[in-house]
Amino acid sequence: MMDERPLTDGTIALLNLGAQIEAVEAEVERGRATVETRAGLAELISLRGLIVGHIADYEKAAQIAEQLVDDAPTDARAWVARARARAGFHRFNDALDDIDVAERLALDVDTANGERAAILQALGRYDEALAVREKAAARQSSFEHLAALVGLYAECGDIEAAERLYAESLSRYRGVSPFPPALLDFQLGLMWMNEGRLQEARHSFGAAWCRLPAYAAAKGHLAEVEALLGEVDCAVARLYSLVMSSDDPDYAAQLARILGDAGDASESRHWRRLAAARYEELLARRPEAFADHAAEFWLGAGADPDKALRLARMNVAVRNTPRARGLLAQAIAATAKGVRA
Amino acid sequence: MSDHISGPRAIADPVIDITDLYAFPCPQSPQHLVLIMNVFPYAGPSALFSDAVIYRLRVRSASIAAGGRSFAAAAEESVFDCTFSGAPQAQEGRCTLPSGEVVEFRVNEEGGGRGKGLQIFAGQRSDPFFLDGPMIERTIATKQLAFKQVGSDRLYGKNVLGIVLRIEWASLLKGGPMFAVVAETLSGGKRPVRLERVGRPEVKNVTLGAKMFDSVNRDLEIRDLYNDEDAFNLSKSYVGAYRARFNANLAFYDGLDGKVDWPLDEHGNHPLTELLLADFLVVDASQPFCERSYFEIEQAMLEGRVHASCGGRWLNEDLVDFLLTLYINAANGPPIRDGVDAPIVWSSKVFPYMAPPNRPQPPAS
Numbered sequence: 001m002m003d004e005r006p007l008t009d010g011t012i013a014l015l016n017l018g019a020q021i022e023a024v025e026a027e028v029e030r031g032r033a034t035v036e037t038r039a040g041l042a043e044l045i046s047l048r049g050l051i052v053g054h055i056a057d058y059e060k061a062a063q064i065a066e067q068l069v070d071d072a073p074t075d076a077r078a079w080v081a082r083a084r085a086r087a088g089f090h091r092f093n094d095a096l097d098d099i100d101v102a103e104r105l106a107l108d109v110d111t112a113n114g115e116r117a118a119i120l121q122a123l124g125r126y127d128e129a130l131a132v133r134e135k136a137a138a139r140q141s142s143f144e145h146l147a148a149l150v151g152l153y154a155e156c157g158d159i160e161a162a163e164r165l166y167a168e169s170l171s172r173y174r175g176v177s178p179f180p181p182a183l184l185d186f187q188l189g190l191m192w193m194n195e196g197r198l199q200e201a202r203h204s205f206g207a208a209w210c211r212l213p214a215y216a217a218a219k220g221h222l223a224e225v226e227a228l229l230g231e232v233d234c235a236v237a238r239l240y241s242l243v244m245s246s247d248d249p250d251y252a253a254q255l256a257r258i259l260g261d262a263g264d265a266s267e268s269r270h271w272r273r274l275a276a277a278r279y280e281e282l283l284a285r286r287p288e289a290f291a292d293h294a295a296e297f298w299l300g301a302g303a304d305p306d307k308a309l310r311l312a313r314m315n316v317a318v319r320n321t322p323r324a325r326g327l328l329a330q331a332i333a334a335t336a337k338g339v340r341a
Numbered sequence: 342m343s344d345h346i347s348g349p350r351a352i353a354d355p356v357i358d359i360t361d362l363y364a365f366p367c368p369q370s371p372q373h374l375v376l377i378m379n380v381f382p383y384a385g386p387s388a389l390f391s392d393a394v395i396y397r398l399r400v401r402s403a404s405i406a407a408g409g410r411s412f413a414a415a416a417e418e419s420v421f422d423c424t425f426s427g428a429p430q431a432q433e434g435r436c437t438l439p440s441g442e443v444v445e446f447r448v449n450e451e452g453g454g455r456g457k458g459l460q461i462f463a464g465q466r467s468d469p470f471f472l473d474g475p476m477i478e479r480t481i482a483t484k485q486l487a488f489k490q491v492g493s494d495r496l497y498g499k500n501v502l503g504i505v506l507r508i509e510w511a512s513l514l515k516g517g518p519m520f521a522v523v524a525e526t527l528s529g530g531k532r533p534v535r536l537e538r539v540g541r542p543e544v545k546n547v548t549l550g551a552k553m554f555d556s557v558n559r560d561l562e563i564r565d566l567y568n569d570e571d572a573f574n575l576s577k578s579y580v581g582a583y584r585a586r587f588n589a590n591l592a593f594y595d596g597l598d599g600k601v602d603w604p605l606d607e608h609g610n611h612p613l614t615e616l617l618l619a620d621f622l623v624v625d626a627s628q629p630f631c632e633r634s635y636f637e638i639e640q641a642m643l644e645g646r647v648h649a650s651c652g653g654r655w656l657n658e659d660l661v662d663f664l665l666t667l668y669i670n671a672a673n674g675p676p677i678r679d680g681v682d683a684p685i686v687w688s689s690k691v692f693p694y695m696a697p698p699n700r701p702q703p704p705a706s
Binding site: 005006007008009011012013015016018019020021022023024026027032034174175176177 | 350353354355356357381383384385386387388389391392393394427429475493495498499500528529530532534536701
């Protein structure tokens with residue numbers, strides 16, 4: 001981690017995020033909240049969900065956003081809130097439609113394009129996303145614009161550009177909240193992991209986790225890297241704490257895989273059953289949102305390649321990214337192997 | 342809202358967002374001056390001060406400048422820096438006095454900490470500010486006075502994190518008895534960077550926030566630029582932009598009653614612009630405590646008379662009614678009211694002055 005200006009302690013920052021949510025929720029419950037306040041609440045709850053790994057928070061934010069569009073259909077902020085919630089659950093085309101509506105309702109072009117760029121990136125339409133992000137960063141090289149570009153370069157695998165801009169974006173960060181720098185470190189960690197550079201990945205995920213000890217995805221990926229580096233005990237300890245705090249089955253799935261690989265079949269079976277049940281539950285509600293990670297699970301610890309293949313196909317139909325194509329190729333290979341056997 | 346949510350940076354992180362600054366002679370002991378800085382609008386019960394922020398109060402001796410239309414603040418200043426620990430269970434604070442002495446205290450401890458000539462409290466309190474915010478927004482959007490006889494207080498039942506300093510001014514401050522006071526939040530570290538600053542109430546939101554009347558910078562979100570500035574030394578690069586925004590928005594308010602009470606000068610400057618650009622609270626510590634004294638020193642100066650009160654700002658003053666009346670009819674007409682005349686609970690005249698935090702309100706039936 002480069003060290004810049006001090007940031008608010010991660011535990012305090014998370015408590016303060018909770019304090020904001022509590023106060024705004026009370027305002028909403030009393031029926032006194034404006035559209036802006038309610039859209040802001042959806043954002044805050046989504047951020048908490050992202051940090052602590054609570055799918056229930058995403059659901060709550062989505063409900064607020066849906067209700068907001070019903071209550072204020074002529075307000076662009078309501079449609080943007082719903083677009084973000086829908087994109088979070090991988091309903092990318094619906095999200096793009098919502099941004100179109102918001103733009104017709106006078107959302108300014110730059111904001112609309114920024115929202116679209118995030119969705120296009122998730123869809124794997126990197127060139128289109130890059131055009132928007134590069135233009136925004138050229139116009140104003142703020143932390144926000146540069147960090148968005150870092151995330152995009154990292155996902156495209158442009159390591160040199162991502163690394164260079166990472167340092168530049170952090171140097172432009174003026175706040176004291178640890179959330180934006182931690183999210184940036186996490187993006188970089190994913191890039192290193194995709195490149196198979198595990199030490200660098202460990203460093204970036206570790207930096208994100210140090211800034212925000214409750215950052216579930218950073219801790220989970222750190223555990224994954226540690227397991228790959230042979231530090232199984234450390235990885236398992238991290239994952240045990242995550243399965244207790246998060247309602248995301250990814251951590252139970254990882255724990256099942258790592259424990260299985262380590263020869264602890266009985267404990268692995270326990271976590272595999274839990275993960276499978278939770279994935280089934282989530283897939284029944286929001287298949288497109290969880291197809292990706294569920295396919296990965298059934299390809300590995302879940303040991304059901306046919307189910308993995310169905311889900312991987314669904315995932316590619318939702319978003320044709322390199323990761324989605326890679327997962328499909330693995331699923332096809334696994335089923336072919338199963339047929340041959 | 343007074344200085345709540347006053348720009349993109351403050352919106353992104355409420356822990357740096359200064360909501361209000363108050364300065365008044367202690368009601369019970371005139372040898373003390375009380376300075377209060379509130380942060381974190383809409384603070385829920387778990388809200389804490391950041392351990393990465395310096396919460397700073399700057400005090401300079403002030404006098405009326407030659408010509409009698411503005412203040413001269415001394416170059417030397419007295420700085421009180423409050424910082425907080427990162428231990429969420431029992432947060433502790435440290436206040437560094439101008440002498441370098443450090444006073445330690447525990448957050449939310451009613452009696453606060455004590456040092457030589459100083460008593461300090463920091464913790465969650467009821468937000469003392471009150472206003473009908475949506476009707477101010479509607480007034481701006483419709484260019485018509487939108488206030489109702491009975492308004493709705495946007496801050497009703499809300500809490501803030503407050504820092505209260507009761508200072509023996511003759512021993513701890515340089516100069517006086519008239520002082521200029523500014524509150525700031527700064528990022529910590531070797532080279533602190535200013536994140537927010539507040540002097541007078543409702544400068545950034547009510548006075549500078551609206552863009553549409555400003556023909557020079559119609560698209561500019563000016564508030565974070567303004568936050569960056571040293572209140573005692575505005576940068577020459579941007580002062581023209583602030584002046585244009587003040588002139589445009591003050592003229593808008595003046596026109597709301599259909600008559601001009603504040604004629605602009607030959608350069609298009611509003612009579613209050615230069616005064617408000619010097620954005621600090623002015624308080625006379627030699628005068629007795631007074632419940633309604635905000636801007637009295639400034640008004641006396643503009644009228645060429647000697648001020649008759651302590652000025653500064655007391656917690657319970659109906660600031661919004663005062664400002665609306667000042668801006669719209671210069672007190673030449675009937676008071677302009679926003680229909681909200683009290684907070685959920687009044688502040689007291691006993692340390693730490695602000696009322697204890699409100700409990701979460703049950704949903705409206």
